Amino acid sequence: xxxxxxxxxxxxxxxxxxxxxxxxxxxxxxxxxxxxxxxxxxxxxxxxxxxxxxxxxxxxxxxxxxxxxxxxxxxxxxxxxxxxxxxxxxxxxxxxxxxxxxxxxxxxxx
Amino acid sequence: xxxxxxxxxxxxxxxxxxxxxxxxxxxxxxxxxxxxxxxxxxxxxxxxxxxxxxxxxxxxxxxxxxxxxxxxxxxxxxxxxxxxxxxxxxxxxxxxxxxxxxxxxxxxxxxxx
Numbered sequence: 466x467x468x469x470x471x472x473x474x475x476x477x478x479x480x481x482x483x484x485x486x487x488x489x490x491x492x493x494x495x496x497x498x499x500x501x502x503x504x505x506x507x508x509x510x511x512x513x514x515x516x517x518x519x520x521x522x523x524x525x526x527x528x529x530x531x532x533x534x535x536x537x538x539x540x541x542x543x544x545x546x547x548x549x550x551x552x553x554x555x556x557x558x559x560x561x562x563x564x565x566x567x568x569x570x571x572x573x574x575x
Numbered sequence: 576x577x578x579x580x581x582x583x584x585x586x587x588x589x590x591x592x593x594x595x596x597x598x599x600x601x602x603x604x605x606x607x608x609x610x611x612x613x614x615x616x617x618x619x620x621x622x623x624x625x626x627x628x629x630x631x632x633x634x635x636x637x638x639x640x641x642x643x644x645x646x647x648x649x650x651x652x653x654x655x656x657x658x659x660x661x662x663x664x665x666x667x668x669x670x671x672x673x674x675x676x677x678x679x680x681x682x683x684x685x686x687x688x
Contacts, residue, residue: 467617469617499676507681508666508679508680508681508682509618509666509679510679511676511677511678514676552618561606561623561630561631561673562620562623562631562633562634563608563610563618563620563677564620565610565617565618565619566617567616567617568617
């Protein structure tokens with residue numbers, strides 16, 4: 466069983482739409498959670514950390530549900546520049562290893 | 576602040592040859608990681624250095640892979656001899672502490688033919 470599962474998409478949404486991605490993880494002892502963004506043929510870049518209380522950064526909202534072992538990312542008012550692959554990342558309890566999902570592809574259409 | 580730098584950005588080598596990848600982490604970051612993404616798969620952990628010490632190398636696929644971190648600064652990852660299945664993108668990342676979001680380098684795209 467994979468450590469992190471993500472729906473690969475692709476998600477094709479019009480500009481201005483709201484889109485949500487979910488990710489599940491298998492290790493209940495996982496300690497930290499992140500969303501990364503990866504543009505085509507580029508390196509992953511940290512988008513935001515995910516906290517149990519939920520956190521928001523502008524149009525982006527991340528949520529963590531420890532009981533159900535899933536993480537979500539909500540993007541409101543989608544922009545063309547949001548088109549990318551979004552990677553869900555879970556960190557082991559030892560804190561030294563990231564487990565990546567395969568990524569969810571988003572294309573925002575004019 | 577300079578980011579994580581990787582060299583080369585691309586490498587094409589023949590099966591059986593040796594290739595050495597280099598990573599320069601962000602200055603002051605004690606934690607340095609190597610990850611790899613092969614075609615169609617998720618990014619996977621290879622190993623973790625804390626300063627010059629290997630903290631965890633459980634992700635290294637086999638003994639053809641050797642990583643070093645001289646003096647706790649830059650790191651090299653050598654593949655010898657390279658096999659076709661070693662093709663992929665090798666990312667280096669660094670962080671100041673554990674459980675902190677990494678900063679990734681732009682990766683080295685390795686193609687073994």
